[in-house]
Amino acid sequence: MVILQVPHPMLTCNLPYNDTPVPIEHTLVMLKMMNKLMADGLAANQIGYPFRIITVAPNLVMIEPEILEVEGELVADKEACLSLPNAVYSVERALKGVTVRYRDTWNILREHKFHGYTARVIQHEIDHLNGILISDRGTEI
Ligand SMILES: [Zn+2]
Numbered sequence: 001m002v003i004l005q006v007p008h009p010m011l012t013c014n015l016p017y018n019d020t021p022v023p024i025e026h027t028l029v030m031l032k033m034m035n036k037l038m039a040d041g042l043a044a045n046q047i048g049y050p051f052r053i054i055t056v057a058p059n060l061v062m063i064e065p066e067i068l069e070v071e072g073e074l075v076a077d078k079e080a081c082l083s084l085p086n087a088v089y090s091v092e093r094a095l096k097g098v099t100v101r102y103r104d105t106w107n108i109l110r111e112h113k114f115h116g117y118t119a120r121v122i123q124h125e126i127d128h129l130n131g132i133l134i135s136d137r138g139t140e141i
Contacts, residue, residue, distance in 0.1 A: 001029065001033060001047055001048075002047070003033075003037070003046055003047060003082045003083060004045070004046055004047065004048060004083060005082075005083050005084070005085060006083055006084055006133065006135070008083075010045045010046075010048055010050070011045060011046070011083055011128070011131065011133060012131040012133070013045070013131050014129075014130050014131045015044070015045055015050055015051065015052050015129050015130075015131075016050070016052075017052060017064055018051065018052075018064070021063075021107050022051045022052075022053055022063055022064075023051075024105055026044065026049050026051060026053060027053060027055065027061045027063070027105050029047070030042050030044060030047065030049075030053060030055045030061070031055050031059060031061065033047060034055050034057060035057065035058065037082065039057065039082055040056070040057050040117075040121045041054060041055060041056045041057060041121040041122070041124060041125040042054065042055045042082070042125065043125045043126075043128030043129055044129070045128060045129065045131075046082060046083055046128060051063075052064045052065070052129045054122070054125035054126060054128070054129065055125075056118065056121050056122060056125065057121075061104060061105050062100065062102035062103075062104075062122070063102055063103040063104065063105070063107075064102060064103055065100050065101070065102035065122070065126055065129075066100065066101050066102070067098060067099070067100055067123070067126060068099045068100065068101050068111070069097070069098070069099040069113075070094040070097070070098055070099075071094060071096045071097035071098070072094050072095060072096025072097060073094070073096075074092035074093060074094055075092065075093060075094075075095050076090050076091065076092045076138075077090065077091065077093070077120065078090060078091075078141065079091045079120070079124060079134050079138065080134075081124070081133065081134050083128075083133065084133060084134065084135060087134075087135070087140055088140070088141055089134040089135060089137070089138035089139060089140050089141065090138050090139050090141050091124075091134050091137050091138035092137075092138070093119065093120045093123050093124075094119065094123070095115065095116050095117075095119050095120060096115065096119075097113050097114070097115055097119070098113065098114050098115075098119040098122060098123060099111065099112070099113045099114075100112060100113075100114060100122060100126075
């Protein structure tokens with residue numbers, strides 16, 4: 001299994017929502033892949049899965065995550081992406097509070113507010129599910 005890189009079309013498509021639970025083994029593969037690569041997060045389409053799943057290090061799985069509320073001003077900082085090797089972008093994100101609703105691996109609906117770097121990673125990964133890359137959002141540095 002490899003990480004897809006630009007200009008792979010999976011990286012620029014807006015992934016569909018599903019009525020049926022996503023295959024649980026996909027989330028396990030994603031966690032394993034993310035941790036093996038020592039990445040902070042991973043989106044399903046980066047490894048070719050057409051599902052709205054993200055993982056955030058070390059072990060958070062979010063299925064069909066939706067950002068409900070964003071608090072605070074946008075803060076620019078460096079971001080890199082496994083799908084855009086050797087590039088670093090300055091990207092503005094809300095860091096004070098990002099409330100996300102998602103389903104966990106038991107299909108239980110959860111709602112949680114994230115802050116700081118975790119909030120940044122979650123916004124980066126949810127962008128992936130919508131086909132948005134850091135090259136669309138930021139400036140290369
Ligand atoms: Zn990325």
